[in-house]
Amino acid sequence: MPLAHFDGALAVITGAGGGLGRATALALAERGATVVAADIDLPAAERTVALAKTLGAEGAAYQVDVSDAAAMEEFAAEVRAARRVPDIVVNNAGVAVAGPFLDTGVADWERVLGVNLWGVIHGSRLFGRQMAERVRALPTKPDRPNLGGHIVNIASAAAYAPSRELPAYSTSKAGVVMLSACLRAELAGLRIGVTAVCPGFTGTDIVRDATFVGVGGAESERLRERGHRALQARGYPPEKAAERIVDAIVRNRAFVPVNAEARVLHALSRIS
Numbered sequence: 001m002p003l004a005h006f007d008g009a010l011a012v013i014t015g016a017g018g019g020l021g022r023a024t025a026l027a028l029a030e031r032g033a034t035v036v037a038a039d040i041d042l043p044a045a046e047r048t049v050a051l052a053k054t055l056g057a058e059g060a061a062y063q064v065d066v067s068d069a070a071a072m073e074e075f076a077a078e079v080r081a082a083r084r085v086p087d088i089v090v091n092n093a094g095v096a097v098a099g100p101f102l103d104t105g106v107a108d109w110e111r112v113l114g115v116n117l118w119g120v121i122h123g124s125r126l127f128g129r130q131m132a133e134r135v136r137a138l139p140t141k142p143d144r145p146n147l148g149g150h151i152v153n154i155a156s157a158a159a160y161a162p163s164r165e166l167p168a169y170s171t172s173k174a175g176v177v178m179l180s181a182c183l184r185a186e187l188a189g190l191r192i193g194v195t196a197v198c199p200g201f202t203g204t205d206i207v208r209d210a211t212f213v214g215v216g217g218a219e220s221e222r223l224r225e226r227g228h229r230a231l232q233a234r235g236y237p238p239e240k241a242a243e244r245i246v247d248a249i250v251r252n253r254a255f256v257p258v259n260a261e262a263r264v265l266h267a268l269s270r271i272s
Ligand code: ADP
Pocket: 014, 015, 016, 017, 018, 019, 020, 021, 022, 038, 039, 040, 041, 044, 064, 065, 066, 067, 092, 093, 094, 095, 115, 202, 204, 205, 206, 207, 209
């Protein structure tokens, strides 16, 4: 895989209809990758593919719920059959649940862990297996660190910034950091890279769809709108975060804090 410019690379991006997923898909498309854009929101993924095509890239949109094990298995098999084993996989789909730990109900815990943690486990496991199998079938091992493929998992600075606001979300993202570190160690010998990205406050749409635990309909709507406006106004631009992701693939970085505070950087330095 020519990682420096991604020409001819096949990239799968989940949550590709949303802010960071779309920006990453387009950053890869711009550099010559073919993009497989997956999202639970099919029109949003289709829009990303349409934008990628304006950049001269090829692409296809898929509807998939990343938290659904069977659906993800089908999706991974379909990508392989329709195209081939991907060179890059970006597990980005995510949801936000905000509110106190004790008030967060089982259904909300399951949802946030299902999408944010299980979704990344499914994507990493299924495509990681495909990549590993492909490398094992080669007569000689690739001679560069991530020439066998690269998996990027979108965690969050919230993984290392305990708060009363986002306990379930932060827990799911802390899991993403650790699973990425473990998988990186496991796949290094096969020349497959794994990166955990920890964005801080980023200007995506995630708050617009957030769940506020224990808050009534109208108040929830107000919080969503307020949070969304704050993110749009002051959040780190997703396009810039996407550039950092591309750079992380090129350099095969283990962790990429983006707009993250010092305690996050410190925590990441201790597990790398
Ligand atoms: P971010 O870009 O920070 O991840 P966004 O809310 O902008 O935040 O994007 C998240 C994307 O993930 C959205 O396009 C959303 O539709 C998608 N998504 C949410 N839940 C799922 C899911 N279960 N399966 C696949 N995609 C999902």
